Every structure is written in C-alpha cells, then in structure tokens.
Amino acid sequence: MFIQPVDYLLFAWFILAALSTAYVAWDQFRNNPEPAVMKWGFILVTLYLGPIGLLLYVLADKEPAPNTHEEFIKPLWKQGIGSTIHCVAGDATGIIIAAVITAVLGLPMWLDIIIEYVAGFALGLFIFQALFMKNMMGGGYWENVRKSFMPEFISMNAMMAGMAPVMAILMMGRDMRAMWPGEMLFWGVMALGVGVGFATAYPFNAWLVSKGLKHGLMTDRGDTPAEVTKPRGSPGHAVHHTHSEASDHAAHNKHASHQAGQSPAFAPTRAQLATVAAFTTLMLIAGFAYPFTKVNMQLSAHDVGGAIMAPGMIMTFDTPGDAMLDMAAVDPRRISFEAAAGSHGARPLEPRLEGGVKVFDLTAAVIRWPILPGETVEAYAYNNQVPGPTLRVTEGDRVRINVTNNLPESTTVHWHGLILPNEMDGPAEVTQRPIEPGESYSYEYTVGQSGTYFYHTHDHVDRQQSLGLYGALIIDPKNPTDEIPADLEYTLQLQEWLKRQWLTYPAMPMEGALPNFFTINGKSYPATETIKMKVGQTLKVRFVGSHTTAIHPMHIHGGPFEVAAVDGVTLQQSARYLADTVNVGPGQRFDVLWRAQRPGKWLVHCHISHHTTNNNVEVQGGGGLMLVIDVDA
Structure with missing residues (x-):
C-alpha cells in the first residue's frame, strides 16, 4: 500500500530496475562475449542497482560492435567496474539473504550487521570467487579459497563499510518500515546500501585488478580461447590464455596474479597488501561503529518494524522501542x-x-x-x-x-x-x-x-x-432542582492533531510532535457546529479538557459568562464569578452560563491564535478551536 510519497518513487524505481535487469540479461546471453559468471554478476547487480547497473553495463562491458569486446574493456576504470561487479554480486547477495533472515527471526540490529558481514564474505569467497571463478583461477577449490581470501577480505571490508551505516541508519530512521522485508522500503534501502557499497569498494577493486590480484572484465567467445584483459598502460596489457593456461600461470604467481608481465615496480608487496587490508578494516570498524552513535542498535524488526516517526521528531541511540511505537503514525492499513x-x-x-x-x-x-x-x-x-x-x-x-x-x-x-x-x-x-x-x-x-x-x-x-x-x-x-438551569446546553470537547505527509501522529508537547490541527468535537472550524439561539436565552457551555498537549484559554465573544461549575462540582452562588475566558487544561471541566444579549454571530474560540488555524492557515476567518453562536433577535 502506498502510504508515503517515497512509496511511489520506489515503485517506479523497481519497475525501472526490472526492465533494466531484463535488458541486461537478454543482451548478455544473446550478444555479449563474456564468461557466464560475469554475465550473472551484471544481472544481479542490475537487479540491485536498477538503471545504474544498466548504465555500468552499457558504458563498461557491452560490446559496442562485433569483435571489439577485448579492446573495449581494457581501460582500468572498466576493469575495476568488472571486479566490483563480481564482488557486489556475491557479497551483496549474501548480505541481503542474511538481512531477510535476521529480520524474520527478530535479531537486534547490532547482531544483524555482523551476521550480514559473515554471510556476505562467505558467499563471496566460497561461492562467487573460489567456486564460480575456478576455471579462471585454476588449481583446486581450497587452493583458490586461500588465494582469494585477501582480495575478497579487502573488497568485502570496503563494500560493507559503505553498506552498514546506510542500512542501519535508514532502517532505524524515521520510517522503520525499512526494517521489514515485507515492505518495499526494505528493498529500497537495500538497493541504496548496495549502491553506496559499490562506490566504496570500487577504488580498492581497481587497485586489486591493477596489481593482478583480482579478475576484471573478460572475453569468452566459446570455441576460441578466453581472453583475460589487463588494463591499458600496464605491462603486458593484453595476454591471451585458455583456461588451462591461466591455471598454469596462476600456480606460478605467488600473489595469485592472473596477469602476465608484472614488473617488480608494479607487483603488489606484502606491505601494500597489509596496509590496504588494515585501512579497509578501519573503514569497516568505522562503518559499524557510526550507527551506534545515531540509532538504537539494540532494537529489532519485531520491536519497531513498521513504525513511522513524525518529520522532525528527535530520536537518539537510547530512544526506547516502546517510545517509538507510542510516537509512531497510525498505520492506515x-x-x-x-x-x-x-x-x-x-x-x-x-x-x-x-x-x-x-x-x-x-x-x-x-x-x-x-x-x-x-x-x-x-x-x-x-x-x-x-x-x-x-x-x-x-x-x-x-x-x-x-x-x-x-x-x-x-x-x-x-x-x-x-x-x-x-x-x-x-x-x-x-x-x-x-x-x-x-x-x-x-x-x-x-x-x-x-x-x-x-x-x-x-x-x-x-x-x-x-x-x-x-x-x-x-x-x-x-x-432536578440541583441542576444548573439554562435554556440550551452544548458540550465542547477539545483536541489537538498532528497530520504530516499524509499520516496522522499522536500530538505531543515535544520536538516534531506539536499539533497542526485542532478540533472541537472532532471538527475544525469552519466545519464545527453552529449553536443557534435567541436574544435573552441562556446557554450552558460544558468545556471538557479532553485534549493532551496544551492549556486552551477558551473565550466567548458578546459579553462575559458566569463560571457555575468546575470539574463536575457545582459552585455555590457566592463562589461563582464572571469571566470572558477560562483556561481549560487537560482533564479540566468548566460549566459556564452565557446570556445572549445582542443578535449576531458570536465566536467561541481559543485565545492562542495558532490554535485557531488549520495547518497554520486561516479559513473563512479562522480555523481549529472556533465555533459560532448564531443569535437571532
């Protein structure tokens, strides 16, 4: 159900994502000369990133003309995209699967992101790298796991450093429908997180490709040998291998490089690997730690999933889940x-x-x-x-x-x-x-x-x-003789409302929760009732403080009234007094007697001017806590 403006944007985005994915899948398997693992990598990433994935595919990988793929994909920036595509396809898939499972199980957010990291790293390393890239890397499965560990560790750290804070802060932000996989917003946040993760992982993947530690884009024409392309400008920038030749080459390279001709000046050193690994680990720690300063990471989807907070409402890392539920919008569903x-x-x-x-x-x-x-x-x-x-x-x-x-x-x-x-x-x-x-x-x-x-x-x-x-x-x-006599009576119940961005929130005297609509008996002026009476008649008005956020100074035009009862207790005649305004606080009641002395339209209203507007706007002379006494001669 569409209950927030973002829902319409997400719906349109998902349609574009589906169309983009369908095109990439069709073009990859029909036209593009690339190994199957990369075909599926682009398909998965386009499913997550929608038109952005399509843009990456068209600019970096789609063969522009027959027999040009090898030359087209040589630049390092394209090779970096290919490596990042492969990283994100595996790691993000594991992360998303884990996010769904942890949400359904009701695990707290702090544990959720740890499990997501483990699942993403495991799927990326053991399936997308060591298994799906086995033919490209050569050697046995566990040997490939060993050789892939460090590049995958670096890439995964960088990607999760971007994804983790985005997912945690947005899921635990104002619209916590993002915590539940049954909501479109969950998948929208996941897509955004994948996009940010792609961006943070890209420079590291480009470096790994340049050092021969990861594969970038490749060309596979079926019966002809597969070409593993080295970035333009690197030594030995285009070397052809069959799968078996690639295996032999990898076995001789102590850094698991699939590239040929790597000079000592360009070959990765242990110091470089250690420094890059340490830096991405610090990025990961920072990405994990930052959400703890902003949102309550102890909460789970079962605690607050589906709650939507009012715009401007302040929530911190120690805001209790029960408080969020009390402050949340009414779910129109x-x-x-x-x-x-x-x-x-x-x-x-x-x-x-x-x-x-x-x-x-x-x-x-x-x-x-x-x-x-x-x-x-x-x-x-x-x-x-x-x-x-x-x-x-x-x-x-x-x-x-x-x-x-x-x-x-x-x-x-x-x-x-x-x-x-x-x-x-x-x-x-x-x-x-x-x-x-x-x-x-x-x-x-x-x-x-x-x-x-x-x-x-x-x-x-x-x-x-x-x-x-x-x-x-x-x-x-x-x-009956104890009744306060009057010709007519009207009970007037006050209330405040908060309505923002199509949703209704409980109005409260706190940041972001102050009311913007006010009602008498459930209606705002000019929809409030009109009291009709004649000159000389007496009206008993029962003011009821059924509201919750303010004290309303209720005033009647056309002359003073007599305060005859307070909080249900009738005042002795000697204790009664004349006034033209009574401050009606939450829970208070006043019975007042007002005598119509002149014909015309006389207002009953709150004397806080903002309370006689509708969303800060006057309509037909007022709004909110206002009604008319129409006195006929």
Missing part, C-alpha cells in the same frame, strides 16, 4: 471504518436496561475521520466516532459499560473524576490487566456524583487519547 464526510462525533448513546442496570457498549477501533472538507485523520475511536459517544446517566444509576478492543494494541478506560470501586478505575497494570486486542472487559459501578465528566483511555495514554479515545460523560443530578 489498519483502518476498519471510514466515516462519511458529514459524520459527527459525541452522538448520545442510549443504554439498554438489563435487570435495572443501564448497559452501554463501546468498541475501540482504528478509523478514518473527517475533520474538515478534504482533510481526514487516522484516529482511534469509540464506536466509529470522534469524540466517542456521549454517555448520559443520572446520579444513583447502576451502569455497566462493555468495552471491546479492536485496536492493534492493548487499552483500558478510565472514568475521569468519578468516585467508584478501585478495580473499575481503569489504569492499566495498576488496577486491571489491560484489554488486549480482540478482548472485552466490563466496567460496572453505581454513579454517586453529578456534573460534567468524561472518559478516556488509560493505557498508552499519550498515544491513544491524543488519537481520539475519549468521550463525554454527563451525569444529571438525582434531584
């Missing part, structure tokens, strides 16, 4: 319901009576929810709505709330501000075992209070509540 454009949340949920108990059913699931025309968020929702349904009961009622969890993680429900049995309070791992995915749990208690309350998740709270798991709980007093 988990959506079970898509709400219609005109959907509204906080709809009253009528209970059913069972033996005198009022029973409500709540189901938590992942949905797509519209907050504006043309703008949706992936949300965690109760009963497919944001906010969840409003539960309205009366003081003294016995209630039972059956909660079913259809989320990808465990959850619970807390009844904010209520006095109830401890085992019904809802904190995960404290008063109850979390409700696992697919499970249900029943909360049952007798309501002993009245006023404005709300319910919300109390498991992975920073993630789940900010993604929509909350709803109003209105408790009417048993004695």
Whole structure:
C-alpha cells in the first residue's frame, strides 16, 4: 500500500530496475562475449542497482560492435567496474539473504550487521570467487579459497563499510518500515546500501585488478580461447590464455596474479597488501561503529518494524522501542471504518436496561475521520466516532459499560473524576490487566456524583487519547432542582492533531510532535457546529479538557459568562464569578452560563491564535478551536 510519497518513487524505481535487469540479461546471453559468471554478476547487480547497473553495463562491458569486446574493456576504470561487479554480486547477495533472515527471526540490529558481514564474505569467497571463478583461477577449490581470501577480505571490508551505516541508519530512521522485508522500503534501502557499497569498494577493486590480484572484465567467445584483459598502460596489457593456461600461470604467481608481465615496480608487496587490508578494516570498524552513535542498535524488526516517526521528531541511540511505537503514525492499513464526510462525533448513546442496570457498549477501533472538507485523520475511536459517544446517566444509576478492543494494541478506560470501586478505575497494570486486542472487559459501578465528566483511555495514554479515545460523560443530578438551569446546553470537547505527509501522529508537547490541527468535537472550524439561539436565552457551555498537549484559554465573544461549575462540582452562588475566558487544561471541566444579549454571530474560540488555524492557515476567518453562536433577535 502506498502510504508515503517515497512509496511511489520506489515503485517506479523497481519497475525501472526490472526492465533494466531484463535488458541486461537478454543482451548478455544473446550478444555479449563474456564468461557466464560475469554475465550473472551484471544481472544481479542490475537487479540491485536498477538503471545504474544498466548504465555500468552499457558504458563498461557491452560490446559496442562485433569483435571489439577485448579492446573495449581494457581501460582500468572498466576493469575495476568488472571486479566490483563480481564482488557486489556475491557479497551483496549474501548480505541481503542474511538481512531477510535476521529480520524474520527478530535479531537486534547490532547482531544483524555482523551476521550480514559473515554471510556476505562467505558467499563471496566460497561461492562467487573460489567456486564460480575456478576455471579462471585454476588449481583446486581450497587452493583458490586461500588465494582469494585477501582480495575478497579487502573488497568485502570496503563494500560493507559503505553498506552498514546506510542500512542501519535508514532502517532505524524515521520510517522503520525499512526494517521489514515485507515492505518495499526494505528493498529500497537495500538497493541504496548496495549502491553506496559499490562506490566504496570500487577504488580498492581497481587497485586489486591493477596489481593482478583480482579478475576484471573478460572475453569468452566459446570455441576460441578466453581472453583475460589487463588494463591499458600496464605491462603486458593484453595476454591471451585458455583456461588451462591461466591455471598454469596462476600456480606460478605467488600473489595469485592472473596477469602476465608484472614488473617488480608494479607487483603488489606484502606491505601494500597489509596496509590496504588494515585501512579497509578501519573503514569497516568505522562503518559499524557510526550507527551506534545515531540509532538504537539494540532494537529489532519485531520491536519497531513498521513504525513511522513524525518529520522532525528527535530520536537518539537510547530512544526506547516502546517510545517509538507510542510516537509512531497510525498505520492506515489498519483502518476498519471510514466515516462519511458529514459524520459527527459525541452522538448520545442510549443504554439498554438489563435487570435495572443501564448497559452501554463501546468498541475501540482504528478509523478514518473527517475533520474538515478534504482533510481526514487516522484516529482511534469509540464506536466509529470522534469524540466517542456521549454517555448520559443520572446520579444513583447502576451502569455497566462493555468495552471491546479492536485496536492493534492493548487499552483500558478510565472514568475521569468519578468516585467508584478501585478495580473499575481503569489504569492499566495498576488496577486491571489491560484489554488486549480482540478482548472485552466490563466496567460496572453505581454513579454517586453529578456534573460534567468524561472518559478516556488509560493505557498508552499519550498515544491513544491524543488519537481520539475519549468521550463525554454527563451525569444529571438525582434531584432536578440541583441542576444548573439554562435554556440550551452544548458540550465542547477539545483536541489537538498532528497530520504530516499524509499520516496522522499522536500530538505531543515535544520536538516534531506539536499539533497542526485542532478540533472541537472532532471538527475544525469552519466545519464545527453552529449553536443557534435567541436574544435573552441562556446557554450552558460544558468545556471538557479532553485534549493532551496544551492549556486552551477558551473565550466567548458578546459579553462575559458566569463560571457555575468546575470539574463536575457545582459552585455555590457566592463562589461563582464572571469571566470572558477560562483556561481549560487537560482533564479540566468548566460549566459556564452565557446570556445572549445582542443578535449576531458570536465566536467561541481559543485565545492562542495558532490554535485557531488549520495547518497554520486561516479559513473563512479562522480555523481549529472556533465555533459560532448564531443569535437571532
């Protein structure tokens, strides 16, 4: 599924890679006079590098005209490409196979890159060098292993020094779908890593070819002797050998050189080999060590594979995997319901009576929810709505709330501000075992209070509540005379959202996670509801701090209001006060009475100006935490 812009680029790249590979395979076996091992080397590398592999093949190896291959491939830069192609074809194949296996097994990243190195080196040395190049090198298999060890060691070190940090940092970076082989991004990171590894290995392979320690490109015309080409400008730059002659020549060269005419000035020395081997080993150590300073190499694909972090979010080498999962975007592939454009949340949920108990059913699931025309968020929702349904009961009622969890993680429900049995309070791992995915749990208690309350998740709270798991709980007093009188009432639940690059993240007060959309009852202005009333009427507004990241100074135009209740407790008349703004913090509730004194359209809004925009943009005079009270004369 395409859930990020990079997915479209990768899809196009893989199509080009497939076409490039198909062409190289067709041309190699139909036209190009080269040994089979090099044909397959170019095919594999083009599969990994796509159009880049095709470019390397056409520029360095594809015979431009009949009977010109021998002359065409002589330059050292082409011979170096041939040697690197052979190195990458074997080593990278082993690395990729190991990466898939370690991801499936759930091994930590630090162990993953070690296993990848061992697998790449083993496949390159024992299969692609000693076995597949046996005819070119001559001698027995184990003799070829011995002669190939040092050149392969140098080449592999250089390649893995480039591949390791690229793979580790990108796999453990912002989009950790790259850790799982079932995702396109995994293969994209592998391809990029192979490309960087090719670049770091190339100069060393060119040196190895120039010193006669590795084969470069070759010409094989079937019935005619195979030509092993020495780079132009080197002594004895073009010497023809049959396979048996090459074997005899290799046996006499103590450095396993397949080249003829190597003068003492050009022949590799032990000091050179030792220095190059030591240098590439230092490169390898640095390539392995660098990711440990940037990402948490203790984590595996099973820990955080598939998680996508918000742009700009800071992650370090000690960021826990659980923190990453809490901060990650909602995976749109988990959506079970898509709400219609005109959907509204906080709809009253009528209970059913069972033996005198009022029973409500709540189901938590992942949905797509519209907050504006043309703008949706992936949300965690109760009963497919944001906010969840409003539960309205009366003081003294016995209630039972059956909660079913259809989320990808465990959850619970807390009844904010209520006095109830401890085992019904809802904190995960404290008063109850979390409700696992697919499970249900029943909360049952007798309501002993009245006023404005709300319910919300109390498991992975920073993630789940900010993604929509909350709803109003209105408790009417048993004695109607204790009710705060008003002509109309409106419950106003606040929330912040973070939407970037098509994905929804839990908004948090931290770098990269600050919200850019704000909603009242699940809608941003101008999609918020309009309250209609007449001059002289009194409106009771129930402000509910169901949000998680900020304090919202909620202001009403058109005159002051009376603060009549705080956190569900009705204030005595002498304790009430007039205000035109109340600071609604997370978890707080205010009941205020506002009297319509003049006709017109009067705003209710947050007085932090950024919170009345939609992704920093004003629409029809505002946005976000804003709605209109339309007063008619």
